[in-house]
Amino acid sequence: MTRPIGIFDSGVGGLTVLGALRERLPGEDLVYLGDTARLPYGTKSAATVQRYALNAAAHLAEHDVKLLVVACNTASSYALDALTAASPVPVIGVVEPGARAALATGARRIGVIGTEGTVRSGAYQTALARLAPSVEVEAVACPLLVPLAEEGWGDHPVTDEVARIYLEPLLARGVETVILGCTHYPLLRPSLERVVGPRVRLVDSASAVAETLARDHAGLLGTTGRRPGAIRLELTDASDRFLRITRAILGADPERLELVDI
Amino acid sequence: MTRPIGIFDSGVGGLTVLGALRERLPGEDLVYLGDTARLPYGTKSAATVQRYALNAAAHLAEHDVKLLVVACNTASSYALDALTAASPVPVIGVVEPGARAALATGARRIGVIGTEGTVRSGAYQTALARLAPSVEVEAVACPLLVPLAEEGWGDHPVTDEVARIYLEPLLARGVETVILGCTHYPLLRPSLERVVGPRVRLVDSASAVAETLARDHAGLLGTTGRRPGAIRLELTDASDRFLRITRAILGADPERLELVDI
Numbered sequence: 001m002t003r004p005i006g007i008f009d010s011g012v013g014g015l016t017v018l019g020a021l022r023e024r025l026p027g028e029d030l031v032y033l034g035d036t037a038r039l040p041y042g043t044k045s046a047a048t049v050q051r052y053a054l055n056a057a058a059h060l061a062e063h064d065v066k067l068l069v070v071a072c073n074t075a076s077s078y079a080l081d082a083l084t085a086a087s088p089v090p091v092i093g094v095v096e097p098g099a100r101a102a103l104a105t106g107a108r109r110i111g112v113i114g115t116e117g118t119v120r121s122g123a124y125q126t127a128l129a130r131l132a133p134s135v136e137v138e139a140v141a142c143p144l145l146v147p148l149a150e151e152g153w154g155d156h157p158v159t160d161e162v163a164r165i166y167l168e169p170l171l172a173r174g175v176e177t178v179i180l181g182c183t184h185y186p187l188l189r190p191s192l193e194r195v196v197g198p199r200v201r202l203v204d205s206a207s208a209v210a211e212t213l214a215r216d217h218a219g220l221l222g223t224t225g226r227r228p229g230a231i232r233l234e235l236t237d238a239s240d241r242f243l244r245i246t247r248a249i250l251g252a253d254p255e256r257l258e259l260v261d262i
Numbered sequence: 263m264t265r266p267i268g269i270f271d272s273g274v275g276g277l278t279v280l281g282a283l284r285e286r287l288p289g290e291d292l293v294y295l296g297d298t299a300r301l302p303y304g305t306k307s308a309a310t311v312q313r314y315a316l317n318a319a320a321h322l323a324e325h326d327v328k329l330l331v332v333a334c335n336t337a338s339s340y341a342l343d344a345l346t347a348a349s350p351v352p353v354i355g356v357v358e359p360g361a362r363a364a365l366a367t368g369a370r371r372i373g374v375i376g377t378e379g380t381v382r383s384g385a386y387q388t389a390l391a392r393l394a395p396s397v398e399v400e401a402v403a404c405p406l407l408v409p410l411a412e413e414g415w416g417d418h419p420v421t422d423e424v425a426r427i428y429l430e431p432l433l434a435r436g437v438e439t440v441i442l443g444c445t446h447y448p449l450l451r452p453s454l455e456r457v458v459g460p461r462v463r464l465v466d467s468a469s470a471v472a473e474t475l476a477r478d479h480a481g482l483l484g485t486t487g488r489r490p491g492a493i494r495l496e497l498t499d500a501s502d503r504f505l506r507i508t509r510a511i512l513g514a515d516p517e518r519l520e521l522v523d524i
Contacts, residue, residue, distance in 0.1 A: 036306070037300070037306060037310050038299070038300050043412070043501060043503050043504075044298070044299060044499050044501050045499050045500060045501040047499075048299050048498075048499040048501075116501075116503060143409065143412070143413055144406075144409050144410065144413055146409075147405065147406050147408075147409040148406065150305070150405070151405055151406055157423075158420060158423055158424055158427070161419075161420055161423070162420055165420070236310075237306045237307050237309075237310040238307060239305060239306050239307040239310075239378075241305050241378060
């Protein structure tokens, strides 16, 4: 009996993390829970996000997960301590791996873009200050970027214009690396790359999370042999919209998708 | 013991309806429930919207409301039948009053803009076809307009550009009147008016709903005498963001605001 790795996100953006885990740890069984009925988390209060995250973790515990990956930046920012306290298994957020990945670029000035919740929580700012006290950090909330990603406008003049407005203070500060502090943002890379220009690196957490897992939790991995692991996808709401975004991220229809009530 | 009128919306956009009721029926007590913890409804499936709407109606029933106004267009579109069947008091949605207000402009070609849920449900199209079979109707979903309204960009070049993209097929069809089929959209009037030009009328449901109430449910009204009615506001999540939008719509801080768990 092998135990899966649980991955939790407010929606389907966290499938970018699932993809990175699949690539780095192909033998692992993965169960993904997207709380699409209650998304977005990024505009909501800390108390509500914590309540929802604990709900989701309790649901994944019923699948007997051996590790819990919090793929949502807002939930990682607001609820990681509460989840760690409540969970019988190790909990891995996306914030610290993302911060480490940004520092690995050698940047001395780092920008962070994320939801209102993620930026207001100060989670990235705190992690970067702890890991590298001398690095300058500037964070801005970009509430329209998730809706633009969900609209499929990741390579669009309107997104260029919105990103230019949001990123202006970061670019004025001369940041060398920008952390994409929301799992939706990799879908906007074409527009974001145009706006930041070729000298600024864009870093996302997905592959950094997979590396963290492989490095820090090796004892829990590799028990499933060489067969390709199973992927199970659960959503709390399954509108056409979310299925369309799921396909855009996975590049295919999901093998197994279930609608759940948590 | 006077009974209040209950008003329900997915968020705080429905406060435009509350404002219209306040103006038309100043003596009535009003209790408003905004399901801010689970918004938006506009991108979610019919089943989820129906479940949330029934939850909200059950909560308002605990306040012994005498009438239930569904200020949310998506909930009016997807859940009015379910709410009417479940509710012991009359239920008034925003779709039919909005459709009547559009027809009252004399337009023969009517455009409808709304969320994905509202447009996909066909509620406006059906209501207009029933009330005036010969009128031409063209409806388009505008998923980015709610986030733009919430960002406070109701008078902004980005909103002009997004509205131009969404409304292009309506303007190409020569619509004379456009129904703002979402309670957030009145916040975007400056941009929307620039895009449609001076010859196209923009119609929203707020005052039409108040007129419908006054006309069709007069027997339930006016029992409160001449004192100004009390307004009670309940939200399922109270982030700074929602409080900011609440102030933008009401023009003041709410008298009485409570956080509730439904």
